[in-house]
Amino acid sequence: MNILVVGGGGREHAIIKKLKEDNRAKKIFALPGNGGIAADAACLGGSATDIPAAVAAAKKCAADFVVVAPDDPLVLGMVDALEAEGFACFGPRKNAAIIEGSKAFSKDLMRKYGIPTAAYETFHELEAALAYVETCPLPAVVKADGLALGKGVLICETREAARAAVRSMMEDRAFGDSGATVVIEEFLTGPEVSVLSFTDGETVVPMASSMDHKRALDNDQGLNTGGMGTVAPNPYYTEKIAAECMEKIFLPTIRAMKAEGRPFKGCLYFGLMLTPEGPKVIEYNCRFGDPETQVVLPLLESSLLEIMLAVSEGRLAETEVRFSERSACCVILASEGYPQKYDKGFVITLPETGTDEQIYIAGAVEKDGKLLTNGGRVLGAVAVAETLPNAVDRAYALADRIHFENAFCRRDIGRRALRALEEQ
């Protein structure tokens, strides 16, 4: 089969490497791909959000199957456009991707179907939002309705901060049209868990759970980032909690989307908070997480290609999805200064990887046979081991064998998870 994967980050590198394990994956193309992905797929360059270009690429590559990985092309309707031209795809259509594309939509869905989430109000008018902020409980969580590169959530301890957040989104349009509508919600507490799931619209199969580390610096200090590292499984996510989530969150969400005439096919990501009152949904994403995918897919023992085909053809219930009992850790090496200003163009030296080690490249270009840094998050060093402590040690040992000028990483990825394990 010829397979086209849309996207060009570490997540897509992990997806491509896993797809390649199936002998049926004859040729893999990436749009745009990156300098590191080029070792595993033919990279086409261009933009992941250019829908006509994706359709043209699928035709040119004679793609038998297309995987659309990032949120923006999904929300824009890339799968609809590809399907209209007869291409089989993995990824939700536009009317289902809205579960990530509009927080107002997803909050209303949860309210209507009784799915546990933070209490909230939605505002389309600046004056009404400002009036609400004068009386709402604090801290208040102010969220831009639309996609905002993971930055559209502001936790406000004071009314003044909440007023400023509302103004920056609705008046100054700090996140463009994504902030035309805002959701203001109750602040929840508890450990966070990411659960990615496969679903064909009828059946939902959760993958191994994971824990992201969103802040740039150790001890959860510094700015929010796309994610500085991950571990899987997440020790807070016990079997009991998993069963509760299946009954109260996962199945009700899949059924709700179907009932709304928006069946969700693809990877649905549940961002959960384990609050004192039980698990609640913090956010839905219509796609694989980055860098969650980099720790979850190495634990998948079944064929990713077979599962993705089954999702696309609506036969997930009959398909084997088996995860290893082992643990994985991903340490992101980023460019100093990320998530703000940083320099790029430094030579990356990569070591040989051993068994149970992977390096997934996110921000790099190839030039004259050399791999150069080209982004904030440059790569992920991943190790799989029998236990979580060993996976963490091995991921750091691998990260320390990778070199480029300007590199930085958090030194505490997995620390909170290890503490939770000790407390059990």
Ligand code: AMP
């Ligand atoms: P989101 O983009 O919705 O995932 O939000 C980004 C991050 O903000 C989450 O991973 C949480 O750490 C935090 N967050 C979002 N909503 C809430 C909430 N209602 N209470 C506490 N923290 C939140």
Ligand code: GLY
């Ligand atoms: N790592 C968080 C996300 O992919 O949204």
